[in-house]
Amino acid sequence: MTVQQHAQTHDSRPATGDYETVIGLECHVQLATQSKMFCGCAADYAGAAPNTHVCPICLGMPGVLPVMNRVAVEYTLLTGLALSADIPEATKFDRKNYPYPDLVKGYQISQYDLPLVKGGSVEIASGPTTRRIHLERVHLEEDTGKLTHIPGGSLVDFNRSGVPLMEMVSMPEIRTPGEARGYLQKLRAILRTLGVSDADMEKGQLRCDVNVSLRPTGEARLGTKVEVKNLNSFRSVQRALEYEIQRQTETLDRGEPILQETRGWLEDKGVTVTQRSKEEAHDYRYFPEPDLPPVFVERAWLEQLRQRLPELPDARRTRYMQSFGLGAYDADALSTDLWAARLFEDTVSAGADPKKAANWIQNDVARLRVDSELVLKAEHLAELIRLVDEGAIGISAARQLLPPLIETGKAPLALVDELGLAQVSDSAALEDAVRGTIQANPSAVTDYRAGKATAINFLKGQVMKSTRGKANPAVAEELLRKLLA
Known part of the structure; x- marks a missing residue:
C-alpha cells in the first residue's frame, strides 16, 4: 500500500535549500503466530531448508481454499487497541494483483478499503519535548516468498510465503530522519511488549519502506514523493532519509523535477538507486477476495482482547x-x-x-x-x-x-x-602496592608535589591496576597522600 495522503510537515533541519520535508513510513511486521495466515504450515521457518514449510495453499495450487488464522487477526486487533485506534465492526480481505517471481499465485491476499485498524498514534521524542505521530491504517496480509539472486538467475524460497504480515502505514507527519528512527523504535517496543512480534529488522521480522518528498517552505502544493526500499536496520532508515533529502534538495536547486519512483538503498555505498517507476493503487486491480468471507469484529471479542493488554x-x-x-x-x-x-x-x-x-x-x-x-x-x-x-x-x-x-x-x-576479588581496605596490606606505584611513576609524583591535582587520580588508578581492582580507592588515595606528604 502507499500513503494515500501526504500532509504538510516541516523539517527542522533542511539539507541546504529552504524546503519542507514530508516523511511517511510503511512498516511490514511478521506476526509471531504458530502457523501461516491461510494454511497450517509452520510460520517459523528460521534455519529450515528452502521450500520445506510449504503446502498446496501457500504454493497457490489450483482448487485449494484459504482458511483465516484467527490468532493473526487478534494480534492485529491488539496492536490497534495499543495504538488507541478505531476498530471497524466489519472488514474483508482483497486480492492485490501483480506479477512477480516471489508471488506464486500472481496475487497477494491483503486488505484494501476496509482495514482491520484505522488511525491510532505513537508518541515520540522531538528535541526536548514529545509529539504524536498518527497512523493512517494497520491491515493484515500474507507475506511473499524470498528471492535470492545468483549469477545467471534467481532462486525462490517459499517458506516465507503466507506468513502473517501486518502492514502499518503512518501519516506523513515525521519531520526528520531522527524522528523516523524514534518512531520505528517506539513501534518495535510496543510490538514486543504485546508479544505479537519479535520485530527484529535484521531477521526481516520488521521491514520498512519510507516515502519522502520536499517542497518549498510555505508552498501549498505537495512535492513528488519517492519511496525507498531495502532498509534493514534503524540506522539504514536514518541514513537513507538523510541521503535522499540531500539528493532531492540538490535536484530541486538545479531546477530539475523529482521523479515519482521507487529507489533502493545500497548500504555499502550509502546511496539510493532507481528500481522502478512508482505504481499507483489502481495498478494492483484490487477486488474482494472471493474465497474468504467478511470478518465481523464483535464488541465482546474486542473487550476480551482489551483485557489482555499489558502495561505499554x-x-x-x-x-x-x-x-x-x-x-x-x-x-x-x-x-x-x-x-x-x-x-x-x-x-x-x-x-x-x-x-x-x-x-x-x-x-x-x-x-x-x-x-x-x-x-x-x-x-x-x-x-x-x-x-x-x-x-x-x-x-x-x-x-x-x-x-x-x-x-x-x-x-x-x-x-x-x-x-580472590574481595576489596582490600587495610592500609598495611596496601602499603607495598602504593609504594611500588610511587616508585614506578616518578613524573606523576613530581606533578602531584608541584600542585597538579589530577596526578593523584592517575596514581590511584595505577594502584587499582596493580591490585586488580581489589584496593579500596579511598584507602589507596589516603595512603598515597600520606606517603607523598
Whole structure:
C-alpha cells in the first residue's frame, strides 16, 4: 500500500535549500503466530531448508481454499487497541494483483478499503519535548516468498510465503530522519511488549519502506514523493532519509523535477538507486477476495482482547519516573526494552536501589548483552550491587565479576572468594602496592608535589591496576597522600 495522503510537515533541519520535508513510513511486521495466515504450515521457518514449510495453499495450487488464522487477526486487533485506534465492526480481505517471481499465485491476499485498524498514534521524542505521530491504517496480509539472486538467475524460497504480515502505514507527519528512527523504535517496543512480534529488522521480522518528498517552505502544493526500499536496520532508515533529502534538495536547486519512483538503498555505498517507476493503487486491480468471507469484529471479542493488554511502554516510562525516581533518559531506555525492563524490576524487587540497578543494566550489562538470550539472575545482580555498597568489593572488581556471573550462574559472593576479588581496605596490606606505584611513576609524583591535582587520580588508578581492582580507592588515595606528604 502507499500513503494515500501526504500532509504538510516541516523539517527542522533542511539539507541546504529552504524546503519542507514530508516523511511517511510503511512498516511490514511478521506476526509471531504458530502457523501461516491461510494454511497450517509452520510460520517459523528460521534455519529450515528452502521450500520445506510449504503446502498446496501457500504454493497457490489450483482448487485449494484459504482458511483465516484467527490468532493473526487478534494480534492485529491488539496492536490497534495499543495504538488507541478505531476498530471497524466489519472488514474483508482483497486480492492485490501483480506479477512477480516471489508471488506464486500472481496475487497477494491483503486488505484494501476496509482495514482491520484505522488511525491510532505513537508518541515520540522531538528535541526536548514529545509529539504524536498518527497512523493512517494497520491491515493484515500474507507475506511473499524470498528471492535470492545468483549469477545467471534467481532462486525462490517459499517458506516465507503466507506468513502473517501486518502492514502499518503512518501519516506523513515525521519531520526528520531522527524522528523516523524514534518512531520505528517506539513501534518495535510496543510490538514486543504485546508479544505479537519479535520485530527484529535484521531477521526481516520488521521491514520498512519510507516515502519522502520536499517542497518549498510555505508552498501549498505537495512535492513528488519517492519511496525507498531495502532498509534493514534503524540506522539504514536514518541514513537513507538523510541521503535522499540531500539528493532531492540538490535536484530541486538545479531546477530539475523529482521523479515519482521507487529507489533502493545500497548500504555499502550509502546511496539510493532507481528500481522502478512508482505504481499507483489502481495498478494492483484490487477486488474482494472471493474465497474468504467478511470478518465481523464483535464488541465482546474486542473487550476480551482489551483485557489482555499489558502495561505499554509509555505507561511504564511514567511509572519508572514516578515510582522509582529515574530520570527521563533511563526511564525511556528501560521502558522500550522489554528484556531490560523485566531485569530492572526483578533486580529492584530483590532489594537493589532503582537508580543503581538502572545504571548497571544500561551500561555494564548492556556491553555484555548480544541479544535477549543473555541469562543474568536478578537476585545475583542485586547482590553484586549490595556487595559494592557495603564495601566488600570495589566497582572495578564488580565489573570483573559480571562476565563469570553470567557464564557460570554462580552467586557473586562465591565468585568473590573463588577469584580472590574481595576489596582490600587495610592500609598495611596496601602499603607495598602504593609504594611500588610511587616508585614506578616518578613524573606523576613530581606533578602531584608541584600542585597538579589530577596526578593523584592517575596514581590511584595505577594502584587499582596493580591490585586488580581489589584496593579500596579511598584507602589507596589516603595512603598515597600520606606517603607523598
